[in-house]
Amino acid sequence: MPSARRSPRDSTPDVGNTRARYRRILRFAARHIVQTWWFELVLPRLGMAKVAARSREARLTRIAERFHVLAVDLGGLMIKVGQYLSSRLDVLPPEITRELAGLQDEVPPVPFDRVRRLAEAELGVELERAYAWFDETPLAAASLGQAHRAQLSAIDAADTGLEEAVVKVQRPGIETIVDVDLAALHRVAGWLSRVRFVSSHVDLPSLVEEFAATSLQEIDYLQEARNAERFAESFAGDPRVAAPEVVWERTTRRVLTLADVTAIKINDRDALVAAGIDPKAVAKQFAAVMFDQLFRDGFFHADPHPGNIFVTPVEQVTDAAGPAYRLTFIDFGMMGEVPDGLRRGLQQLMLAVAARDGTRLVEAIRGVGILLPSAETAELERAMAELFARFGGMGLAELQKVDQHELRSFAIEFGEVMRALPFQLPENFLLIIRAMSLTSGMCSSLDPDFNMWDAVEPYAAQLLRDERGNIVQALGHEALSFAGTLARLPKRLDALADRVEEGRLVANSPRIEQRMARLERTAGRIVSAVVFAGLFIGGILLRRDEPVWGGVLIAVSAIPLLHALLAGVFRRRGPR
Structure with missing residues (x-):
């Protein structure tokens, strides 16, 4: 079996x-x-x-x-x-x-003989011919694949200028x-x-x-290789960031060969200090790089956990004391894109956060498309204003000093407000949430006093300068729009008067219709509850003299009970 x-x-x-x-x-x-x-x-x-x-x-x-x-x-x-x-x-x-x-x-990890069979079937040659050396012990094992160290063959090394490599092999049967x-x-x-x-x-x-x-996409290594090259192009000429070079000659959909760029893991504080690198400076630079990906490039690493980022020391070219470093990203299977419209919406979100403006933040959330148009936001605006008033500007270290009962009480209240609202997530927004959550956690582990508010403010300040720079142009557009509206107003008033005189003016209120439908459902459930109570109590009273009829009434009472409990829980299928 x-x-x-x-x-x-x-x-x-x-x-x-x-x-x-x-x-x-x-x-x-x-x-x-x-x-x-x-x-x-x-x-x-x-x-x-x-x-x-x-x-x-x-x-x-x-x-x-x-x-x-x-x-x-x-x-x-x-x-x-x-x-x-x-x-x-x-x-x-x-x-x-x-x-x-x-x-x-x-x-x-997967036993090496199975890794060998899959890799050789994909590459079309034996591993001993594809690589000068291939480590049977995996460097890392994950749920979708595992990585091994290797050395490129002499021919591939001459063509690429690389020697040390890391080979990712998909887990057999994972598809x-x-x-x-x-x-x-x-x-x-x-x-x-x-x-x-x-x-x-x-x-x-x-x-x-x-x-x-x-x-x-994560189990398609050809897509991951393309992502790695696109990411590298985004930061071409930027000394802060690096990405491994792809060895295309030894890459297929299920085998990916990359230059070996392993260095100090970003969360290894002891190793960073030993290399003369300040973890707090790394946290600040990492946050800046992630913000660049989201707000500048619109193409971002959506899985920036500690295993996917190295801090690589490099020789200083200036007279500054201490070694320089760059952040080296790996594993580009999970990448996100931010369309222009969403990126502008995120910028408005950032401005609202920087200004500690709860009302503007709610409007920005609605503008991004998270809140549905029917959402009643008064409670959310109040909660946001309270959030900024009580905890605005605090970093993780400061929040840890806040009374835990107060923090927990507010978190429960805030969570209930959020979960009560109708919302939807724009495409790729989940990846944005994930990337920012991992970024915040990583930076706080490197610097207990790290404050994401401080990291946001330089970007917000630049956006504010851009916004002010465009204010004259925006006012010009508003003036033209207003003039056009004034020019069309007489005709619209005439048309409105004609419709009123002819009795063709109709007002639609979806919210009133929704509330009336809810009242009808509630009334139906109340009636069902009354019927249930009557049948059930009648059955109990009858059971003494008429056991059969009493049992029947009690059994039948289950029908209105189910209606009273379940009406409205399940949606009707079909057109709305």
Whole structure:
């Protein structure tokens, strides 16, 4: 009987293993969806909201712990899902994101004989001919592939000018596993999208599609090689940043050969200090480089965790004391792009944050497209104003000195406000959130006093200067627009008067229609609750003298009870 869990030493997954994997993911999701539905929707409707609230934190923590175990056990894309969920501070409760934040992309390595077979099949030659030397012990093992040190052959070394290399080899069978995992995720997203509470807050099928596109790019090493070259071009001539050169002669869709650029890991404070490099200066430079990618280039590294960034000492060309260094990025499988419109929206967000202006920040969030037009933002504006008033300008070290009860209380309140709003995430916004979250964490580990507000302000100041520089042009456009409106106004007033006289003036208010629909549903549920109470109590009274009829009434009372509890939970399919 095939095992439900794929061992790292198995060959390419067979049909039995993939089906078992698919069913295991669905069973996990179904179990916890039903559990959450019961506690968060049914119990509150039965007047037991406090019971559900008291157990919420422990319950969510258990769910996250169980998913952590599942992800490590299954490997493959499930580890990526855990990392993805851990960055969803905007949607998921902190009990879940905190537990999944520790999920590392580390799995047992693939036996070398399987690595050899795949690499030789891809390259078309034996490893001994492709490389002068190939280390059988992996440099790093991850859920989608693993890396080995190697030396280029004499011919390739002469052509490229390189000698030391790192070769990434895809895990055998990973494409099948990714397909199975994505199929399961699509199924789960379909289930959840039928729940009104979920669908009104987030478009899960779209998020899964974005996650799927990113995951499929990660297992295409030709795409990663192109990303590496594009990234290097973005920073061409910039002494702060470097990227490994691609050895195209030894690169395929499942094998990637790069120049070996390993150096000091960016989070190795002791090694940085020993090399004469100030970790605080590294934090400042790293934040600046990440902001350049987001706000200047619109093409950014979306997975800047410590294993993907090295600090490379270089010889100083000036008389300044101490060695210079550059930040060397690797692993370009997960990259994000920021379209021009979104980049302008992010710039407005930055200006609002720098100005500590809650109202402007909410407008910028709406302008980026995160908040749906129907969102009532009064509570959010109040929460943002309170956020800036209480914690604005504080770095991580200062926040740690704040009373934890106060911080936790505000975090819970703020999270509830955010989760109550209807929103959607623009394309690639998830990757932006992930990149900024990792950047903030990395900088704080290098410099406990690091303050992201301070890192943002130089960019905000430049944007403000640009904004002021364009103010005359903007006023000119506004004047032309106003003049055009004045010129068209008489005709529009005449047309409006004609429609009023003829009785053709119609006013549409979608918000009123939505509220009327909600009132109708509420009234229907109240009627169902009354019918249930009548049938149930009548059945109890009849059971003494007429057991059969009493039992029938009690059984039938379940129908209006279900309607009273579940009406409105599931969306009707079809055109809206």
